[in-house]
Each structure stands twice: as C-alpha cells, then as structure tokens.
Amino acid sequence: MKERRRDFYIASITEPKQEEKKETAQVQSPPSKPDTKPNEFISPFLGRQKNTVGTPPAVSYGNAGKQYEGYRKQRKLTPEEIRRQNASYVLNTEQYKQILKKGIIPQISEEPVAPKPSYEETIVFDDEVKASSKKDRFQYYDHRIEEEVEGMEQEEEIVIPEEEIKPEEPVKRIEHKEKPKPRPIVKPKTVYKAPPLSFLKKEPIAKGGKSEWAERCSVLLNQVFNDFDFGGEVAGYIQGPSVTQFLINIKKGTTVKNITALEKDLLRYLEVRNVRIQDPIPGTSYAGIEVPNAERKNVLLGNLIDNPLFLNDPRKLQVALGIDISGEFIYADIAKMPHGLIAGATNSGKSVCINSMIISLLYKNSPEDLRLILIDPKMVELSSYDDIPHLAMPVITDSKLASQALKWAVEEMERRFVLFNNMHLKNIVAYNKKVDEEGGKKMPYIVIIIDELSDLMMVAANEVESHIQRLTQKARAAGIHVIVATQRPSTDIIRGSIKNNILVRAAFRVASNVDSRTILDHGGAETLLGNGDMLYSEPTGEYRLQGAYVDDGEISRVTSYLRDNYGPQYLIDLSELEEKTEISEDNDATLDPLFNDVAYFVVRNNTGSNNKITQAFKISFNRADRMLLAMENLGIVSSTVKGKQREVLVSETELEAILNRK
Known part of the structure; x- marks a missing residue:
C-alpha cells in the first residue's frame, strides 16, 4: 500500500x-x-x-x-x-x-434635459360615484425615465393645464449673531489690611528710677566684697523688666577671676536662686552682676508692635523680640540674620517667642510679600495658624511630611536661583525692584519655622539635616529663611552642620551648662529665670532680654480676622506632599546610598537589629527597616520571627557577590 x-x-x-x-x-x-x-x-x-x-x-x-x-x-x-x-x-x-x-x-447624456409635463389618469367605474380628487404630488423629473416612456402611446390623454411655475424667492439667510457674552464677575483684588492693633493687649511701661530693693541689694553686694576682701564696689545699677544689672568697679590689682569665685556667697547674701556674672560688660570697664527682680514686669507684644519704631520701619521681616535690661525695645530683622536657632526647656518661653515673631510678620506683611511654612510635630503650638492666607502650605504636623516640605523649599530655592541667573540678578531684592519698575508679580519671602527639631531628627535625621544645611547655606539670596527651635539642645539634635550655618541664636533657660554651650558656645543659659528670660546672641554682641508675651486669645483674634477676610491661599496642597512622600517610600531600598555599608555592618557584626543600625548610622527607624526588608529579599538575612531578631544567612564573601549582582 x-x-x-x-x-x-x-x-x-x-x-x-x-x-x-x-x-x-x-x-x-x-x-x-x-x-x-x-x-x-x-x-x-x-x-x-x-x-x-x-x-x-x-x-x-x-x-x-x-x-x-x-x-x-x-x-x-x-x-x-x-x-x-x-x-x-x-x-x-x-x-x-x-x-x-x-x-x-x-448612455447617460451629460447635457441637461428640459423637464416635460407629467400626466395623471383617473379611471372611473360605472358603479362608483364619480368624484374628482386632487392630490398634491411631489414630482421628481428624471430624464432617464422620460426616455423610456417617450415612445409609448396612450389611448386617452387628459390634458392638464400646466401650472404656472413662479420663480422661487431667494432664501433669506438668517444671520445668527452671537449673543454678547456676559462679562465675568471679577472680584476686585482685596488690599491687604493688617489686623487691628486693638487685638493686642497693651499696658503703660513704668520708667526706671531709684528702687528701694535695688538700693538694699547694692549695700549687700558691698558687704560681700568687704567680707571676702574683694577689691571692688558697686558703681550703679540698671533695672530691667526681670533682672537688675549691678555695675561693679574693680580696683587695680584685682583679677576678674576672683568675682566668679564669690557666686555662691552672693546667692547666700542676696537670698536669690541664681545670679549671672558678666565679666566684663562688653564695651565698658565694669563687671556685671545680674540679680532677679523681686517683682517681674510683663512685656506685652502690643507695646512693641504699636510703636513707631516697628510700624514706620520699612524692613518687611522685622520682628519684635522684647525689652533689654536698659528698657530699650529690641527688634530683629530676619533678612539680616538670616537664620535663627531658638532653644529652651519646657516653660522657658521658647514657644511664646515663636508666636511673637509670627504675629509680628503678620502685621508687617501681606500674603504677596510673605509666605510661611510652619512645622509643628507636637501638633499643639502652631495649629491656630492653619488656613491663614500667609501659609504656603497647611501647618505640617507629620514628621515625614516635614521632610518633604523642606525638600520643596530646597527645590523652590533652586528654581529662584535659575530665574535670577536668567535675568542677570543677584537676589530677591533686585528681582522685586525690577518687577516694581517693569510691572509683574512680586516674589514673596519664605520663612520656615520648625517648632521642635528633635522630633524630625528622630524620624528622618539625615534628610532633615541635609535640607536644613542646604537652606542655611544658600537660601538667603533667594529670600528663604529658617528658624529652628528645640527643647533638647544636645549635639545629636543640633549637629555641627546646622549650628555652624546659623549665627543668630536665642537661648532660654536650659537644664545644664552643657546645653548652654551647645547653643551659645558658653555657659549662662542654665541660670536664666524662665518665662521669657533669654540671652539673644548675634555677631555684633549678646543681650539679655525679657521676651514679649502674647496669649492665646490675642493669637486667636488675629488669625480669625485673617481667615474670615482672606482665607487660605496655599502654594502647594497637603495631598501633593503626601503623594511625594509615598513615592519616596516606595523607592527601592537597594538604591539607598547607605545600603551597601549597612549590609556589610549587618554581616560583619552578625546582627539584624534595627535599633543597632539606626544608632550606628544615625538614620530613621523606617529607613533602616526598608533596608533590612531589601536584604531579606536578597537572601542576606532571614525573615522576622516574633521575639527574635533576624539571622544573618551569608558570609562576607557571599555578600560581596550578592551586591555585585544587584
């Protein structure tokens, strides 16, 4: 087959x-x-x-x-x-x-054929009643049909007179005129009016003079000098709101070190908690002994703001700080600082100082001139400022979002520098001046206020430190300024990269001499009285001030006025920051610049502890956890078991091969 x-x-x-x-x-x-x-x-x-x-x-x-x-x-x-x-x-x-x-x-002729009359035939039967009927009929003349019926003969032809065809009147075109569009309702631009000064409390300030208490203290000081054979005497005194400074004239042959040795004896004779010895007083030949007043006087913010020195000053970023020992009003220009560091323990007056600075800026600037970025991880100090028109974004209370907010400020700084470079300008002052001359929108100043830095450093230390360092190094010309506050002025919070770029510092009462040295590079802040008593240090000198006080009721009246009349005008919404935060968290942890170092640390020390990684590399807990999870996916460490830490599964040689493959 x-x-x-x-x-x-x-x-x-x-x-x-x-x-x-x-x-x-x-x-x-x-x-x-x-x-x-x-x-x-x-x-x-x-x-x-x-x-x-x-x-x-x-x-x-x-x-x-x-x-x-x-x-x-x-x-x-x-x-x-x-x-x-x-x-x-x-x-x-x-x-x-x-x-x-x-x-x-x-074939179909190309020449037009004249229409011929059409005929209609009616057949009438005998058994039907004859009736004439007319029907209007639409007649369509087709020359091809006429050629077919041309030779056909009809037995009877009924001639119907041709109707007179009247020439058609030209069709009138109806011109549709566009209806005039209604003019858009434009809300007139509201001219910014600062909140009324009546919202702030004021009280008359008593002028300094002779005081019985101060005269008695002078006698006691001279008695101490005589009892301990110290070559000096009281030459006078200056009484301030919270302390009185006694001027000590030191005789020849007496070293200034001897007066510091009498500190504890001074406390015993004067019957006070603490004294501060200033040796010498800058610009004078006297040594100073600052003694707390028997009765402290309040320094209200309303007295400093409702003052020609503040209202008539053209500087936009001027803020009210307080009153010094001599009774003079002390103001500071943030544009000249250009960044500030505030530190103090609980109830020392740190947060009140921040509120005084913010209220001063709100009275001085419109939303077109100034934008604020307020970061408040404690969620209690700055929440009352939410939804005011001066905010660039809502008040930040999440530490993760705070890092993104600082990153946004860095990007805004870079954008402004590119704009200045294209226009051949140096800084924001030159830009706004040119805009005023040629017409255009002014560039607002941006002031970033961080109420508690320690909370941010616990979550994202490296990122926050990097952003603050870049801003404090370069942002002054771009009109961006940073005010950092913390109640833990330790070296792990206020790192050298942050401290070295912030020259203006305000120290309230702190717990120890070490904390005082962290802020001011010398002791003295541990002897302050609290409740607004502060040492304000700037490159030109150091002053002891009684900080201005503003209560919650005054803040509420000012912020309610701004919300009711203007409302929020954010530059970036909170949802955009949250989206950026999610994107950054979803990034591959193996791309982290510290991933290889952390992996070698884990293998060499045979530990998969998250806490040890955060302590060794000074990074956040979440960042270390993401890197450990990436190591688990690469087979470097085991998965987590309840009650046990991760086990290291590879040697250093095997780790090197894994890192080369990734």
Whole structure:
C-alpha cells in the first residue's frame, strides 16, 4: 500500500510590504495498518496511538492566519481572483465599455434635459360615484425615465393645464449673531489690611528710677566684697523688666577671676536662686552682676508692635523680640540674620517667642510679600495658624511630611536661583525692584519655622539635616529663611552642620551648662529665670532680654480676622506632599546610598537589629527597616520571627557577590 502524504503548513513571519511566502513542510506519516480508513486522519505526532477525537493539524506559532491551513478543502483564492469577482471590476472592463458604445444600454447624456409635463389618469367605474380628487404630488423629473416612456402611446390623454411655475424667492439667510457674552464677575483684588492693633493687649511701661530693693541689694553686694576682701564696689545699677544689672568697679590689682569665685556667697547674701556674672560688660570697664527682680514686669507684644519704631520701619521681616535690661525695645530683622536657632526647656518661653515673631510678620506683611511654612510635630503650638492666607502650605504636623516640605523649599530655592541667573540678578531684592519698575508679580519671602527639631531628627535625621544645611547655606539670596527651635539642645539634635550655618541664636533657660554651650558656645543659659528670660546672641554682641508675651486669645483674634477676610491661599496642597512622600517610600531600598555599608555592618557584626543600625548610622527607624526588608529579599538575612531578631544567612564573601549582582 502506498504511503499517503498530507501537506503540513508551517506559518512564516513575513516582513512588512513584502509578498507572503508559503513554507510547506512535508511530514511523513508512519505506514498505516490495512484496516485504516482512507479518510481517517493520522496524527504526525501520535501515529496510530491517537485519541478517539481527531487532533487538528494546527500550528501554534507564526502567523495566526495560517494555523488552520490543514483544514482547507478548496484552494484559497488569490487577491486578484477575489477582485475579478467583484461587481465593480466587471463595470470597468473593456467588454462592458464596448456594450455601451453599441447602444444596447442607453448612455447617460451629460447635457441637461428640459423637464416635460407629467400626466395623471383617473379611471372611473360605472358603479362608483364619480368624484374628482386632487392630490398634491411631489414630482421628481428624471430624464432617464422620460426616455423610456417617450415612445409609448396612450389611448386617452387628459390634458392638464400646466401650472404656472413662479420663480422661487431667494432664501433669506438668517444671520445668527452671537449673543454678547456676559462679562465675568471679577472680584476686585482685596488690599491687604493688617489686623487691628486693638487685638493686642497693651499696658503703660513704668520708667526706671531709684528702687528701694535695688538700693538694699547694692549695700549687700558691698558687704560681700568687704567680707571676702574683694577689691571692688558697686558703681550703679540698671533695672530691667526681670533682672537688675549691678555695675561693679574693680580696683587695680584685682583679677576678674576672683568675682566668679564669690557666686555662691552672693546667692547666700542676696537670698536669690541664681545670679549671672558678666565679666566684663562688653564695651565698658565694669563687671556685671545680674540679680532677679523681686517683682517681674510683663512685656506685652502690643507695646512693641504699636510703636513707631516697628510700624514706620520699612524692613518687611522685622520682628519684635522684647525689652533689654536698659528698657530699650529690641527688634530683629530676619533678612539680616538670616537664620535663627531658638532653644529652651519646657516653660522657658521658647514657644511664646515663636508666636511673637509670627504675629509680628503678620502685621508687617501681606500674603504677596510673605509666605510661611510652619512645622509643628507636637501638633499643639502652631495649629491656630492653619488656613491663614500667609501659609504656603497647611501647618505640617507629620514628621515625614516635614521632610518633604523642606525638600520643596530646597527645590523652590533652586528654581529662584535659575530665574535670577536668567535675568542677570543677584537676589530677591533686585528681582522685586525690577518687577516694581517693569510691572509683574512680586516674589514673596519664605520663612520656615520648625517648632521642635528633635522630633524630625528622630524620624528622618539625615534628610532633615541635609535640607536644613542646604537652606542655611544658600537660601538667603533667594529670600528663604529658617528658624529652628528645640527643647533638647544636645549635639545629636543640633549637629555641627546646622549650628555652624546659623549665627543668630536665642537661648532660654536650659537644664545644664552643657546645653548652654551647645547653643551659645558658653555657659549662662542654665541660670536664666524662665518665662521669657533669654540671652539673644548675634555677631555684633549678646543681650539679655525679657521676651514679649502674647496669649492665646490675642493669637486667636488675629488669625480669625485673617481667615474670615482672606482665607487660605496655599502654594502647594497637603495631598501633593503626601503623594511625594509615598513615592519616596516606595523607592527601592537597594538604591539607598547607605545600603551597601549597612549590609556589610549587618554581616560583619552578625546582627539584624534595627535599633543597632539606626544608632550606628544615625538614620530613621523606617529607613533602616526598608533596608533590612531589601536584604531579606536578597537572601542576606532571614525573615522576622516574633521575639527574635533576624539571622544573618551569608558570609562576607557571599555578600560581596550578592551586591555585585544587584
């Protein structure tokens, strides 16, 4: 019996705009048994041991159109054969054109044919009542129909008079005039009016003079000097709101070190908690002994703001600080600082000082002149300022969002520098001056106030430190200023990179001499009285001030006025910061610049402890946890087990190979 062969098509992938080529492969089937039916399909793969259901010879790769070529019983038509079967092909052939020339099919004349009158015939039967009826009929004149009926004869013709055709009147075009659009309702730009000064409390300030208490203290001081053979005497005193400074004239031959040795004896004689010895008083030949007053006087913010020294000063970033020992009002210009560091323990007056600075800025600037970024991880100090028009973004209470807010400020700083460079300008002052001359929108100053730095450093220390460092180094020319406050002035919070770029510092009462040295580079802040008593240090000198006080009621009246009259005008919404935070958290932890160092630390110390990583590298807990999870995915450490730390699974050599592959 002859071997029966069957064509098996293998689909081929053809290049575009090329003729399809069929690739056929002859698959030889095994010899069939004598009882095999001639039409029965034999599988080229299974042979006779096939299933009862026939398997189609389909190809599962290549062009999808040729997968089932094995089923075809008739020859596939070529594209040319398909085109010839189309009716449009027949009408365009030469044979059809010859038929038209012979007149078998009347040709359509290209010349217009005049319309002929049409007739209507009515047949009336005998058994019907004759009635005439007229029907308006729409008549369509087709010259091809007229040629067909031209030779037809009618037995009876009823002549109907042709109706007079009146020339049609030209159609009048209706011009649709556009309705005048209503003018948009433009709300007139509201001129910013500072909150009324009546919102702030004021009280008369008593002028300094002789005081019985101060005279008695002078006598006691001279008694101490006589009892301990100290060559000095009281030359006078200056009484301030909270302390009185006694001027000590030191005689020749007496060293100034001897007066500091009398500190504890001074406390015993004067019956006070603490004294501060200033030796010498800058710019004088006297030594100073500062003694707390028996009765402290309040310094209200309203007295400093409702003052010509503040109201008539053209400097936009001037803030009220307090009153010094001599009774003079002390103001500070943030633009000249250009950044500030505030530190103090609980109830020392640190937060009140921040509120005084913010209220001063609100009275001095409109939202077009100033934008604030307030970061309050404690969620209690700055929440009352939410939704005021001066905010660049809502008050930040989340430490993760705070890092993104600082990053946004860095990006804004870089954007401003690019703009200055393109306009050949140096700083924000030159830019705003040019805008005033040529017309345009002014660039606002941005003041960033961080109420508690320690909370941010616990979550994202490196990121926060990096952003603050960049801002304090460069942002002054861009009109961006940073005020940092903390109640833990330790070296792990106020790092050198932050401290070295902030020259203006305000120290309230702190817990120890070490904390005072962290802020001021010398002791003295631990002897302050609290409740607004502060040492204000700037490059030109150091002053002891009684800080201005503003209560919650005054803050509420000012912020409510701003919210009711202007409302929030944020530059960036909180949702955008949250989205950026999520994106940064979703980034691959293996791309972290510290990942390799942390991995070697884990393997060399045989520890998968999150706490040890955060302590060794000074990074946040979340950042260390992300890197440990990435190490788990790479097989460096084991997964977490409740009550146990991760186990290290590789050696240092294996770790090096893993890091080279990633």
